[in-house]
Amino acid sequence: MIRLERVSKTYPHRDEPALKRVSLHVAPGEFVYLTGHSGAGKTTLLRLLYGAEMPSRGRVLVGNTDLGRLAPRHLPLLRRRLGLVFQDFRLLPRRSVFENVALSLEVAGLDRRTVAHRVAEVLEQVKLSHLAQAPADTLSGGEQQRVALARALAPGPDLILADEPTGNLDPDNALAMMRLLVGDYVGGATVVVATHDPTLLSLVRGGRVVHLDRGRLEETA
Numbered sequence: 001m002i003r004l005e006r007v008s009k010t011y012p013h014r015d016e017p018a019l020k021r022v023s024l025h026v027a028p029g030e031f032v033y034l035t036g037h038s039g040a041g042k043t044t045l046l047r048l049l050y051g052a053e054m055p056s057r058g059r060v061l062v063g064n065t066d067l068g069r070l071a072p073r074h075l076p077l078l079r080r081r082l083g084l085v086f087q088d089f090r091l092l093p094r095r096s097v098f099e100n101v102a103l104s105l106e107v108a109g110l111d112r113r114t115v116a117h118r119v120a121e122v123l124e125q126v127k128l129s130h131l132a133q134a135p136a137d138t139l140s141g142g143e144q145q146r147v148a149l150a151r152a153l154a155p156g157p158d159l160i161l162a163d164e165p166t167g168n169l170d171p172d173n174a175l176a177m178m179r180l181l182v183g184d185y186v187g188g189a190t191v192v193v194a195t196h197d198p199t200l201l202s203l204v205r206g207g208r209v210v211h212l213d214r215g216r217l218e219e220t221a
């Protein structure tokens, strides 16, 4: 699903590369934790995977798509197969929970009945059916984060990329969030979660851990 081949990334006006000859292979359906200290390159690696940054060297492949060769106009097509979850939820604050989740399906061109059915389904999965009509900005942090997850899951993505998805959550909600990401909800998708919180790793078993140390990748069992 994901293949990085000796990928280096050096940002403009920086001497030290953010990623140094990183090679990584993630099989379809695999769950991967991406860990490392602040500044180690976690966000950079995820941004390469959804085409927000280009590698300075090496190749980045998602599915059969070589992102280094992808024309910018084809980027929206790739993004539609991805579910992205960020630390700051980036919800539309005045819109209802329902509308926030529906939007990702409407842009994919689905008809209203299909959209309504699918939104109801994912809201039930994240246990938010009762708040479907509430404006997003009236929800608690944990509830908003679950809306963000529902929004990412709704189109049935092949690949879910989450950058510190539990960063704003208390320990209970953080654990609940991780359980949603490792559970059946993701429908067999490949999942990569960047987190610098080691307690989460010990709480949620069964994932592969990939560690970045100042731009270099190490695999730990």
Ligand SMILES: Nc1ncnc2c1ncn2[C@@H]1O[C@H](COP(=O)(O)OP(=O)(O)OP(=O)(O)O)[C@@H](O)[C@H]1O
Residues within 6 Å of the ligand: 011, 012, 014, 018, 036, 037, 038, 039, 040, 041, 042, 043, 044, 045, 196
């Ligand atoms: N747009 C940018 N321009 C220049 N340097 C950048 C840019 N984005 C990130 N960097 C640098 O690249 C390195 C890796 O940053 P990155 O955001 O990938 O780290 P991170 O592991 O996600 O850290 P954190 O845990 O704090 O989110 C850092 O040294 C950072 O300063």
Ligand SMILES: [Mg+2]
Residues within 6 Å of the ligand: 042, 043, 044, 163
């Ligand atoms: Mg980061």
